[in-house]
Amino acid sequence: xxxxxxxxxxxxxxxxxxxxxxxxxxxxxxxxxxxxxxxxxxxxxxxxxxxxxxxxxxxxxxxxxxxxxxxxxxxxxxxxxxxxxxxxxxxxxxxxxxxxxxxxxxxxxxxxxxxxxxx
Amino acid sequence: xxxxxxxxxxxxxxxxxxxxxxxxxxxxxxxxxxxxxxxxxxxxxxxxxxxxxxxxxxxxxxxxxxxxxxxxxxxxxxxxxxxxxxxxxxxxxxxxxxxxxxxxxxxxxxxxx
Numbered sequence: 001x002x003x004x005x006x007x008x009x010x011x012x013x014x015x016x017x018x019x020x021x022x023x024x025x026x027x028x029x030x031x032x033x034x035x036x037x038x039x040x041x042x043x044x045x046x047x048x049x050x051x052x053x054x055x056x057x058x059x060x061x062x063x064x065x066x067x068x069x070x071x072x073x074x075x076x077x078x079x080x081x082x083x084x085x086x087x088x089x090x091x092x093x094x095x096x097x098x099x100x101x102x103x104x105x106x107x108x109x110x111x112x113x114x115x116x117x118x119x
Numbered sequence: 120x121x122x123x124x125x126x127x128x129x130x131x132x133x134x135x136x137x138x139x140x141x142x143x144x145x146x147x148x149x150x151x152x153x154x155x156x157x158x159x160x161x162x163x164x165x166x167x168x169x170x171x172x173x174x175x176x177x178x179x180x181x182x183x184x185x186x187x188x189x190x191x192x193x194x195x196x197x198x199x200x201x202x203x204x205x206x207x208x209x210x211x212x213x214x215x216x217x218x219x220x221x222x223x224x225x226x227x228x229x230x231x232x
Contacts, residue, residue: 031216058219094216096217105168107165110164
């Protein structure tokens with residue numbers, strides 16, 4: 001049971017190149033999130049998907065696109081990478097709902113991260 | 120606007136001493152509150168969460184946090200710090216599942232011997 005997997009672990013791009021960061025889960029959770037982490041800035045939400053078929057912008061969506069391919073997979077795409085997108089990217093998942101039936105907030109499980117450098 | 124403030128960027132504590140990490144939040148409704156810990160090169164791990172009930176919440180690894188509505192604070196405490204507690208700690212606030220979770224900028228804890 002791997003929980004949340006992210007590929008690749010490391011990537012170096014040149015300015016203007018494109019790439020897709022992959023996130024997959026085996027916990028059958030509804031909600032998936034993409035964050036970026038920069039020194040002194042904490043984690044900032046890029047995009048999230050409350051459930052299969054829905055996506056929403058977070059705090060810093062510019063320069064990114066996402067696809068919720070199915071319940072398991074949530075990808076993040078950089079169409080034209082810029083040096084400002086050098087960061088560590090984390091995917092997270094969260095279970096929706098509770099035994100009581102309301103949308104209780106649960107723990108987010110994080111992947112190991114992708115370290116991206118844009119030259 | 121919704122926000123989380125962790126006033127201390129870096130704290131150094133002697134091993135065996137007590138610890139308190141501060142978190143203040145601004146949120147329109149009663150939020151869910153979380154503390155996460157991140158060891159170097161790792162993802163984040165949940166320490167504890169609060170939504171309602173007893174305002175003193177117990178978490179893993181001997182941590183606890185106290186919710187004070189009047190001060191909009193959710194401070195993390197530990198009575199006796201161990202060297203393995205050295206890490207970065209994040210406070211987070213949010214509404215129901217499937218909505219954004221807002222993280223503070225983090226507090227780095229160093230433990231001296």
